[in-house]
Amino acid sequence: MKHQEVPVPFCDKCAFETGAIFRHLGHEEADIINFEKEFRQFRRGELLYNEGSRISGFYCIHKGIIKVFKTGLDGKEQIIRFAKPGDIIAYRSVLSNEVACTSARVIEDSQVCFIPAEILISLVKSNSTFAHELLKLACHELGEANSFITDIAQKTVRERLAEILLLLVEDFGLDEQDYLQISLTREELANIVGTATESVIRLLSEFKSDRLVELNGRKIKILNKKGLEKISNVFN
Amino acid sequence: MKHQEVPVPFCDKCAFETGAIFRHLGHEEADIINFEKEFRQFRRGELLYNEGSRISGFYCIHKGIIKVFKTGLDGKEQIIRFAKPGDIIAYRSVLSNEVACTSARVIEDSQVCFIPAEILISLVKSNSTFAHELLKLACHELGEANSFITDIAQKTVRERLAEILLLLVEDFGLDEQDYLQISLTREELANIVGTATESVIRLLSEFKSDRLVELNGRKIKILNKKGLEKISNVFN
DNA sequence: CGGTACGTTGAGTCATATCAACCATAGTGG
């Protein structure tokens, strides 16, 4: 299937709209990126890059959703985070000059810009505000990773599933009918929570019996946010 | 008990010896830190800072070991990492301007330098190499956090315990008799692995029966590293 | 000598993983 012709977004306009980190750049700097970047389109299921590979640049998401994951034992995925418009991925490997520690795959048809590594490095060198913002970003992610470690280590699967549902609501929002604006397979949900697919299925249908959610295939309708918060123990 | 009088270390000498991040500073910059820093001593059990508090600076470890942890449900600790000479802690909160997402407590009597937040921020602004090194540091930690998430989510307690023992060997080394150079309570071990104290005790004594380790109170002697590697599944 | 913190062991329970079977759906190719 051929990709439709789509206009390539301008970096400073896109950054302004999506809140991407490039909003901290001057016009000339944004122009450099705009000139050097490569606009790419991907369909659900396509792989952007693979764990263990050396990476020559990083990606800024213009549209769509990408999952960032590690592959553990017997190939089981652990989803680390999702990237949505305005987010950048693979910057970790570029900045630390290590091979990719994660893979990235498209969840929802995406448009992304690929930006060569040198550009990022030189911006860090030349624009200290940008460097500071990148540090904030990395440090913030680090804080989230630490919380997630504690959750996985201490909470039950049931608690974590409720929490993840709420996090997804935060990140992707609900439509007019309170349906979660991201569509995941049960297996993907399991790979965030860190459990078996069957466990997610069983717990979801418990949540359904308890009138916390409604299920229509992959579409999940949030009926009782307070109830989910209570289960997830977010306030401890 | 009174603290002994100890000479305050010079930053560039200390950075050179410990490999602290300040080795990327010029002499004048190191002098600024040297002038502004506050040298402090702590004994095992003392708290450096507490989760949720706003922090006015960060710490560089000169001597000793600090545990960095989050407090989860019912006050159970999750140890996130250890800091040893040359490491800095609390820089995350300073850079992201968020409250501390972890607490820090002394594991082994320590000497640390407290450096005001403004100094770090201004160095990030003025020295782009330093900023880049900080980014590398944060990104590297992020990579480790991601691995840890995957491990906790996918490995058994047994595998994780073996892995943690090996990580401790990496980080703190063995003495002439192959004893691990860090002394932790069973509870602390459990709080790294993310399990119950009793489980650690049982598994350690299994490891002992299998001639993988020898136990003398808190001292752990590593008898068979290969065996532990095999159990930990590190090569998958 | 009592107190406190840590370590150890046993028994019982439960949450969760695993295994297996089955259904639904959609895309494919003859």
Next chain:
DNA sequence: CCACTATGGTTGATATGACTCAACGTACCG
């Protein structure tokens, strides 16, 4: 148009890893 296949979802039965609770031992300390 109909098998054919692949993928994802669901459910039940069973197994078990790990937690919890409880009791007790040990060691150090004032």
